[in-house]
Amino acid sequence: EDRKKQLAQQVNDPYAREPSRSADLEILSLRPFNAEPSKDVLAENYFTPNETFYVRNHLPVPQVKVEDYKLVVKAGDSIKKEFSLDYLKKNFPHATVPVTIQCAGNRRRGMSKVRGVDGLMWDSTAISTAEWTGVRLADVLRHVGVTESFVHKHGLRHVVFEGMDGGLDGKYGASISFERAYEKGADVLIAWEMNGEELPADHGYPARLVAPGLVGARSVKWLESIVVSPDESQSIWQQKDYKNIGPSHLNRMSSANAAKEAPPVREMPVQSAILVPEDKDELSLKDNTISLKGYAWGGGGRGIQRVDLTMDGGHSWTQAELCDTQDRRGATQKYSGVGDTPNPNQWAWTLWQADLPVDASQNKFDVCVKAVNSANDTQPETPMGIWNLRGLLNNSWHCIELYRE
Amino acid sequence: EDRKKQLAQQVNDPYAREPSRSADLEILSLRPFNAEPSKDVLAENYFTPNETFYVRNHLPVPQVKVEDYKLVVKAGDSIKKEFSLDYLKKNFPHATVPVTIQCAGNRRRGMSKVRGVDGLMWDSTAISTAEWTGVRLADVLRHVGVTESFVHKHGLRHVVFEGMDGGLDGKYGASISFERAYEKGADVLIAWEMNGEELPADHGYPARLVAPGLVGARSVKWLESIVVSPDESQSIWQQKDYKNIGPSHLNRMSSANAAKEAPPVREMPVQSAILVPEDKDELSLKDNTISLKGYAWGGGGRGIQRVDLTMDGGHSWTQAELCDTQDRRGATQKYSGVGDTPNPNQWAWTLWQADLPVDASQNKFDVCVKAVNSANDTQPETPMGIWNLRGLLNNSWHCIELYRE
Numbered sequence: 001e002d003r004k005k006q007l008a009q010q011v012n013d014p015y016a017r018e019p020s021r022s023a024d025l026e027i028l029s030l031r032p033f034n035a036e037p038s039k040d041v042l043a044e045n046y047f048t049p050n051e052t053f054y055v056r057n058h059l060p061v062p063q064v065k066v067e068d069y070k071l072v073v074k075a076g077d078s079i080k081k082e083f084s085l086d087y088l089k090k091n092f093p094h095a096t097v098p099v100t101i102q103c104a105g106n107r108r109r110g111m112s113k114v115r116g117v118d119g120l121m122w123d124s125t126a127i128s129t130a131e132w133t134g135v136r137l138a139d140v141l142r143h144v145g146v147t148e149s150f151v152h153k154h155g156l157r158h159v160v161f162e163g164m165d166g167g168l169d170g171k172y173g174a175s176i177s178f179e180r181a182y183e184k185g186a187d188v189l190i191a192w193e194m195n196g197e198e199l200p201a202d203h204g205y206p207a208r209l210v211a212p213g214l215v216g217a218r219s220v221k222w223l224e225s226i227v228v229s230p231d232e233s234q235s236i237w238q239q240k241d242y243k244n245i246g247p248s249h250l251n252r253m254s255s256a257n258a259a260k261e262a263p264p265v266r267e268m269p270v271q272s273a274i275l276v277p278e279d280k281d282e283l284s285l286k287d288n289t290i291s292l293k294g295y296a297w298g299g300g301g302r303g304i305q306r307v308d309l310t311m312d313g314g315h316s317w318t319q320a321e322l323c324d325t326q327d328r329r330g331a332t333q334k335y336s337g338v339g340d341t342p343n344p345n346q347w348a349w350t351l352w353q354a355d356l357p358v359d360a361s362q363n364k365f366d367v368c369v370k371a372v373n374s375a376n377d378t379q380p381e382t383p384m385g386i387w388n389l390r391g392l393l394n395n396s397w398h399c400i401e402l403y404r405e
Numbered sequence: 406e407d408r409k410k411q412l413a414q415q416v417n418d419p420y421a422r423e424p425s426r427s428a429d430l431e432i433l434s435l436r437p438f439n440a441e442p443s444k445d446v447l448a449e450n451y452f453t454p455n456e457t458f459y460v461r462n463h464l465p466v467p468q469v470k471v472e473d474y475k476l477v478v479k480a481g482d483s484i485k486k487e488f489s490l491d492y493l494k495k496n497f498p499h500a501t502v503p504v505t506i507q508c509a510g511n512r513r514r515g516m517s518k519v520r521g522v523d524g525l526m527w528d529s530t531a532i533s534t535a536e537w538t539g540v541r542l543a544d545v546l547r548h549v550g551v552t553e554s555f556v557h558k559h560g561l562r563h564v565v566f567e568g569m570d571g572g573l574d575g576k577y578g579a580s581i582s583f584e585r586a587y588e589k590g591a592d593v594l595i596a597w598e599m600n601g602e603e604l605p606a607d608h609g610y611p612a613r614l615v616a617p618g619l620v621g622a623r624s625v626k627w628l629e630s631i632v633v634s635p636d637e638s639q640s641i642w643q644q645k646d647y648k649n650i651g652p653s654h655l656n657r658m659s660s661a662n663a664a665k666e667a668p669p670v671r672e673m674p675v676q677s678a679i680l681v682p683e684d685k686d687e688l689s690l691k692d693n694t695i696s697l698k699g700y701a702w703g704g705g706g707r708g709i710q711r712v713d714l715t716m717d718g719g720h721s722w723t724q725a726e727l728c729d730t731q732d733r734r735g736a737t738q739k740y741s742g743v744g745d746t747p748n749p750n751q752w753a754w755t756l757w758q759a760d761l762p763v764d765a766s767q768n769k770f771d772v773c774v775k776a777v778n779s780a781n782d783t784q785p786e787t788p789m790g791i792w793n794l795r796g797l798l799n800n801s802w803h804c805i806e807l808y809r810e
């Protein structure tokens with residue numbers, strides 16, 4: 001009898017058929033699978049290779065056959081359509097957009113040093129970048145008859161997404177504002193390709209949402225339905241998690257109550273981190289120069305205008321060099337920085353590098369980085385003022401200790 | 406002979422006919438006139454009374470008769486039109502928009518405590534809010550034949566404004582991107598009314614630009630010409646001043662060189678300050694509660710989602726209450742905060758208030774405020790990392806010392 005139960009549990013194990021994964025991912029949890037790439041991989045690739053793109057799963061990976069895949073699109077009581085992936089590919093213009101996706105919990109480990117927080121202890125690489133190919137959500141909404149007057153007439157204000165991944169709390173779901181979803185320039189995609197390849201199972205095969213500039217949690221994977229609605233997604237991930245509660249709510253009860261009133265996390269704040277060298281590295285420093293590499297991301301479509309480094313706690317600074325990059329077809333792209341007019345579609349990160357001269361007599365170095373985005377917003381020195389019990393949105397100066405070997 | 410010269414100088418004195426001003430303004434310079442309101446006035450009025458709205462003049466106030474006023478609008482070689490104010494009023498839909506304008510140098514005095522900076526030593530009130538009435542720049546551009554295909558064909562990317570105020574460096578000028586100018590939702594106005602009254606001389610009579618969400622320097626007063634152009638404004642205020650140079654340029658030569666490469670300041674970062682009580686105030690504190698009032702502003706159209714106060718250097722925090730307000734017709738407006746969809750037109754500030762309980766045994770209090778905008782950007786603890794030789798864009802935590810009397 002006991003053996004039968006055991007077997008039945010194995011067969012019913014929702015995690016029994018997870019995809020195989022790269023050994024280069026640093027695993028934070030197996031069930032659900034959550035993992036981040038090494039710092040080297042991020043530093044060496046403007047577009048993160050698919051197999052090492054950070055993975056943030058909330059639930060078991062659903063098994064989906066593309067030939068069975070249907071995307072339901074609904075609005076009000078009168079609009080309901082179903083699309084196969086093949087239909088989407090053949091009937092809408094394709095768009096390819098470079099987009100950085102970042103987990104709201106990126107750098108939670110750093111925030112937890114101020115005071116304990118809940119959640120997976122992400123280091124600074126719960127962020128990755130890809131070229132995503134798909135169709136524009138705005139085009140699909142227009143196609144089914146969603147217009148500005150239609151949503152106004154029916155009081156529809158949000159676009160609610162559900163994935164095929166489910167569990168005790170229902171299917172994974174999230175929503176974004178109608179304005180953001182409908183605006184062509186917002187580049188919200190229903191994507192089936194990532195860096196020119198079909199989506200891996202961990203990243204939403206066969207189709208996912210990509211919502212540029214917003215917290216990663218809104219880019220729903222294994223996308224099953226799209227509903228234009230009067231209300232936000234009622235999922236726990238929209239209603240309870242992924243809220244910026246702030247440093248005045250020290251216990252779970254207070255934090256949960258505040259979450260009911262707070263808006264969901266939408267756009268993310270300006271972020272940066274050092275990728276190379278790593279914290280606690282011992283360097284030969286033969287030429288008394290520390291060479292650093294890292295990323296900066298403006299959030300919400302805002303570009304990066306400057307990255308600054310300090311080795312004395314903020315008293316003196318050196319400007320980093322912002323790297324141009326090559327797109328996947330080898331053409332040089334000015335994805336980085338802000339030009340003489342700001343690029344409103346700066347959805348992807350800026351990689352940077354710097355060579356810092358150091359004193360021959362010094363053996364320990366405290367290096368911090370912070371970035372400035374096109375709106376002149378910058379990062380706070382420490383996580384003290386942005387601390388929250390969920391450990392979200394740590395964008396304080398990223399600091400590492402280095403030693404002379 | 407000498408006397409003749411003296412008389413001639415008096416007659417030619419460009420500052421001889423400056424308007425009369427309220428005694429309630431704190432004067433920073435007389436020639437050109439620069440002055441900021443008291444903190445009480447800002448705290449007590451969602452819309453700053455016109456006579457105490459902060460004044461940032463770069464040059465003498467020009468004398469303009471409305472009957473002589475002509476606004477020139479040019480684009481490429483083929484488009485040139487002139488408008489009287491009467492024509493603008495009669496031929497375009499009117500728009501009234503609540504907009505906060507902030508000087509890039511607001512809170513420069515605080516930044517100068519880190520290290521010396523150039524410029525007028527503004528305290529924390531080089532910021533004010535009004536309801537502005539005028540016509541949309543986008544409507545006027547469309548009317549003269551400026552279309553997206555026209556600007557694309559002629560390589561036009563900027564809209565350049567000139568005022569009637571001039572001096573040795575030419576007329577005051579500034580530019581904004583074509584995208585920002587042309588987008589109806591960006592609410593860029595050619596305004597002739599401020600809080601329901603005609604513009605005062607110090608604020609651009611008879612007509613000025615109001616460019617919401619951007620640094621005050623772009624809202625050109627005494628507006629004389631609008632040119633859609635391939636290039637930015639060549640004025641020193643666009644090309645040399647009002648750039649975010651950063652903390653690595655310690656001397657004027659280095660700062661000036663960096664300014665050549667840097668983008669102009671466009672959107673401003675999230676800001677907040679305490680208005681009541683004032684720094685160094687002695688309070689009776691009979692009920693052992695400090696009641697505070699102040700402002701917060703998200704910059705770039707981003708609303709304020711939270712304002713936090715600390716009395717122990719950032720270790721513990723209390724959330725302030727965001728104030729609703731009444732518009733000038735007495736209707737309650739939810740100008741403050743961010744609702745269930747973010748308001749993309751949150752151009753005006755959020756006033757806040759808080760009651761902080763204090764220990765009966767404590768006699769000195771260090772209070773700091775910082776705000777979080779709808780993009781989850783926040784303010785840095787100190788001006789160390791954002792310091793720049795021009796003293797621009799100080800949005801560090803605003804801190805005051807208070808005493809028990």
Ligand SMILES: [Mo]
Nearest residue numbers: 103104105217
């Ligand atoms: Mo996340």
Ligand SMILES: [Mo]
Nearest residue numbers: 508509510622
């Ligand atoms: Mo200014």
